Amino acid sequence: MKQIRNFCVIAHIDHGKSTLSDRLLEYTKTIADREMQDQALDNMDLERERGITIKSHAIQMYYDRPSDGKQYTFNLIDTPGHVDFSYEVSRSIAACEGALLLVDASQGIQAQTISNLYLAIDHDLEIIPILNKVDMESAMIDEVSDQIIDLIGCEKEDIVLASGKTGLGVPDIMEAIVERIPAPEGDPGAPLQALIFDSVFNAYRGVIAYFRILNGTMRKGDLVRFVNTGKEYEADEIGVLKMTQHPKDKLEAGNVGYIITGIKESKEIKVGDTITTVERPCEKAIQGFEDVKPMVFAGIFPLDNDDFEDLRDSLEKLQLNDASLVFEPETSAALGFGFRCGFLGMLHLEIVQERLYREFDMDVITTVPNVSYNLMDKSGEEYTVRTPSELPEQHTIEMVEEPYITAQIITKPEFIGTIMTLCMEKRGTLTKQHYLTPERVELSFDLPLAEIVFDFYDRLKSVSRGYASFDYQPIEYRETDLVKLDIRLNGEPVDALSALVHRSKAEAFGRQICKKLKELLPRQQFVIAIQAAVGAKVIARETISALRKDVTAKCYGGDITRKRKLLEKQKAGKRRMRQFGKVEVPQKAFLDVLKL
Ligand code: GTP
Numbered sequence: 001m002k003q004i005r006n007f008c009v010i011a012h013i014d015h016g017k018s019t020l021s022d023r024l025l026e027y028t029k030t031i032a033d034r035e036m037q038d039q040a041l042d043n044m045d046l047e048r049e050r051g052i053t054i055k056s057h058a059i060q061m062y063y064d065r066p067s068d069g070k071q072y073t074f075n076l077i078d079t080p081g082h083v084d085f086s087y088e089v090s091r092s093i094a095a096c097e098g099a100l101l102l103v104d105a106s107q108g109i110q111a112q113t114i115s116n117l118y119l120a121i122d123h124d125l126e127i128i129p130i131l132n133k134v135d136m137e138s139a140m141i142d143e144v145s146d147q148i149i150d151l152i153g154c155e156k157e158d159i160v161l162a163s164g165k166t167g168l169g170v171p172d173i174m175e176a177i178v179e180r181i182p183a184p185e186g187d188p189g190a191p192l193q194a195l196i197f198d199s200v201f202n203a204y205r206g207v208i209a210y211f212r213i214l215n216g217t218m219r220k221g222d223l224v225r226f227v228n229t230g231k232e233y234e235a236d237e238i239g240v241l242k243m244t245q246h247p248k249d250k251l252e253a254g255n256v257g258y259i260i261t262g263i264k265e266s267k268e269i270k271v272g273d274t275i276t277t278v279e280r281p282c283e284k285a286i287q288g289f290e291d292v293k294p295m296v297f298a299g300i301f302p303l304d305n306d307d308f309e310d311l312r313d314s315l316e317k318l319q320l321n322d323a324s325l326v327f328e329p330e331t332s333a334a335l336g337f338g339f340r341c342g343f344l345g346m347l348h349l350e351i352v353q354e355r356l357y358r359e360f361d362m363d364v365i366t367t368v369p370n371v372s373y374n375l376m377d378k379s380g381e382e383y384t385v386r387t388p389s390e391l392p393e394q395h396t397i398e399m400v401e402e403p404y405i406t407a408q409i410i411t412k413p414e415f416i417g418t419i420m421t422l423c424m425e426k427r428g429t430l431t432k433q434h435y436l437t438p439e440r441v442e443l444s445f446d447l448p449l450a451e452i453v454f455d456f457y458d459r460l461k462s463v464s465r466g467y468a469s470f471d472y473q474p475i476e477y478r479e480t481d482l483v484k485l486d487i488r489l490n491g492e493p494v495d496a497l498s499a500l501v502h503r504s505k506a507e508a509f510g511r512q513i514c515k516k517l518k519e520l521l522p523r524q525q526f527v528i529a530i531q532a533a534v535g536a537k538v539i540a541r542e543t544i545s546a547l548r549k550d551v552t553a554k555c556y557g558g559d560i561t562r563k564r565k566l567l568e569k570q571k572a573g574k575r576r577m578r579q580f581g582k583v584e585v586p587q588k589a590f591l592d593v594l595k596l
Contacts, residue, residue: 001254002183003070006212007128008077008092010120011102012110012469016132019164020102021076027170028061028074031243057198058210058256060240063174072178075256077197077212079116084345086115086473087292091197091272093119094288095212095256098126098181100173101152105131105139109147109436110469111408117152127152128160128176135163147436186253191282192216192224194275199266201320207263210241211275212256214286218275219250224261227274227285233261266323292324294342295403295474296349296453297386299330299367299496300356301338307362308337314360315339318352325352330387334496334580334590335365340387343369346453365591368499371450374401374477388498391484394535401477403449406431409460410442411468418463419443426451427502446475450502485510487517488531492581496590503534510540513593520589523547528583 011017025031063072079092093099099120103109120127129148134141145159160176162169194211201207218224222235237260239247251257263269271292274285302311312329319325326342343349349369356362373385376398385391385400407428411419413435420430423445432444447456452472460468485506487497501509510532517530523544532540 001186001188001252003072004075004184004254005072005098005177005181006075006077006096006184006254006256007098007100007177007181008079008096008120009100009102010079010093010113010116011132012104012107012112015102015104015107015110015113016164017078017102020100020130020132020162021078023164023167023170024074024076024173025059025061025243027167027174028063030059030061057200058241058258060242060256063178065174065178074177075212077256084343084348086119087290088198088271089116090119090123090288091195093123093125094286095195095197096123096125097184098128098177100177101127101129101148102132103130103144103148105134105141105144106136108140108144108440109151109410111410111471112469114151114408114410114442115471115473126181127154128173128180129154129158130160130162130169130173132162132164134161135166135168143437143439147440150436184254186213186215188215188217188252188254190215190253191280192218192222192275192277193282193286194218195286196226196269196271196273196275198271199269199323201266205260207261207266207269208245209259209261209269209275210256211259213251213253215253215282216277217250217252218257218259218277220248223278224259224275225278225281226269227276227282228289229268229270229273231268232278233263236260236262265320267319270323292344294324294326294344294372295449296343296345296369296371298341298343298349298369299332299335299338299387300327300341300353301332301335301365301367301496303363303365305336310360311339311356311362311364314356314362315341317360318355322352324348332367332496334494334585335367338365342372342386346457365496365594367496367594369453370500371403371448371453373480373482373500375399385500388484388500389495391482391500394483400480400482402480402482404446404475404478405449405452405472406475407445407447407452407470407472408442409445409468409470410436410440411464412439413441415464415467416441416443419460419468422456422459422463423447426456427504447472448478448480448502449474450500483534486533487513488529488533489517489521489580489583489585490529491531492583494580494585497593506532506534507539510534514540514542516593517589518542518544520592521583521585524582524584526582 009017057078059076061074063074065072077092077095079089103113148159160169160172193215194213196209196211198210199207218238220235220238224235225232237247238251238257239245240257272289276282302308315327324344327339330340331337356364375385376382377396378398426447428445428447430445434442436442460470481503482500483503483506485499485501487494514530514532521544526546528544530542531538
């Protein structure tokens with residue numbers, strides 16, 4: 001055990017985590033040069049394209065240390081980089097004794113550097129600060145070193161200068177890992193206690209869980225129990241991960257490995273759960289287990305109603321390897337049959353949408369996303385509201401609570417004013433302002449999650465001209481004043497466009513939708529009133545005047561075949577219309593409004 005080191009790499013997005021990890025794999029000859037593909041650890045296509053690590057992975061390498069001639073086993077545990085997956089980050093961190101804190105020398109410390117660092121410090125990890133990309137002309141070595149010193153309270157000599165591009169500093173990093181990160185502790189003779197920090201789905205082998213053994217020994221063929229779910233399975237195969245799986249007969253305390261039990265659905269295995277043996281179970285589960293709950297909900301409908309069953313099929317397949325995706329059937333007068341889906345956050349929603357499109361060729365409409373609310377009615381009954389239609393009549397409601405988050409924003413001092421204005425407009429309160437250096441300031445806000453679900457990130461970027469990074473963690477539910485905003489066309493409500501909004505935002509939001517609809521709806525042979533209403537009260541209105549639509553008008557007489565083609569096109573377009581009372585709404589109008 002003395003020769004094992006378990007560590008992760010934490011960094012803000014794009015600070016070079018994958019590139020540097022690849023250099024470590026190369027240096028230890030874990031991958032031969034010719035096998036080397038850029039970013040070997042990101043093995044999902046989508047990850048590669050988006051340059052984000054969606055699912056964490058673990059990999060083992062051997063380091064032959066020149067100074068003592070001994071061979072060390074390094075387990076590098078990769079952590080996902082985005083806030084939607086912060087629970088997974090925290091479990092990966094809990095499986096390590098040390099962390100390489102990577103900071104891009106041309107960018108300096110950013111929001112995720114700090115949020116991940118806090119997680120690592122919470123778990124008492126030894127931090128090795130690394131100043132990366134020092135090969136770049138724009139590298140600010142002294143300034144960023146000062147930021148790091150201020151942030152973690154280390155000495156200048158503790159910071160390793162590195163470049164994932166040229167390989168500079170890699171030998172120093174190897175030595176720092178051996179010298180500074182403590183070897184794992186734990187008793188191989190004790191009852192088995194292993195922490196699951198990740199799982200992946202494999203179409204042939206089922207669910208593969210990655211774990212770190214804190215105590216005890218795991219053997220192939222053992223009957224194992226997952227403590228929190230209470231399920232029991234046989235360990236069909238256990239082993240360690242290099243570039244591929246290497247099966248072993250046993251693994252002892254301190255080690256990182258994988259287990260295959262024939263489980264076919266990823267929701268059967270929960271990240272954060274403890275594995276023990278049925279024969280000699282451990283007394284306690286490892287702390288910190290949470291059942292991850294979706295935070296953001298939206299309806300997903302097929303573009304073509306005939307594709308409903310295909311959509312169900314696709315969602316079920318996605319769920320096999322994405323345990324955090326939940327869905328149930330939902331019907332809408334406007335959009336037909338579809339599903340109400342729950343996501344960890346907005347990025348998760350986008351990923352699901354994109355995977356539906358790429359992997360299953362499904363074109364879908366997504367309704368306005370909203371968070372989930374806790375509601376208590378006048379009779380004292382409590383329930384959860386996840387869709388606009390679930391919100392009861394205002395006079396029956398005693399109290400509604402909405403989820404809040406704490407956000408870290410790192411920026412330049414000149415943008416403090418505009419960022420404060422934005423966060424206040426989003427109903428936020430400033431809780432902390434800290435200068436990391438005279439040129440860089442950390443702001444913390446408490447904000448309703450509902451407000452950042454929308455356009456927060458884009459707005460933040462534009463008010464700071466790109467000089468702000470942002471990260472957040474959920475904190476608690478707080479009381480709120482929630483209303484249901486309805487959109488009506490000539491008095492008929494359009495359910496797909498209803499939204500749950502804070503009372504203070506209802507009017508502005510209603511105006512925006514009415515205006516957009518006015519642009520998008522084709523004129524018809526009668527006047528159309530577009531209204532936004534809260535309860536019986538209309539709070540915004542637009543009118544579309546009547547017109548006899550003549551699509552052939554622009555054809556200047558003449559060519560009859562062209563005229564016929566246009567008329568046929570119009571007919572085809574009709575089939576994609578939805579009817580509200582007398583008013584016809586093209587499918588595309590929904591798509592465009594929902595993009596708002
Ligand atoms: P995420 O997985 O999205 O968090 O990104 P990452 O932190 O893994 O960053 P990645 O390794 O993908 O690198 C981001 C970009 O920086 C890529 O375009 C790399 O080619 C570039 N890059 C990484 N390391 C270095 C370096 O040391 N020097 C220079 N000049 N560029 C680098």
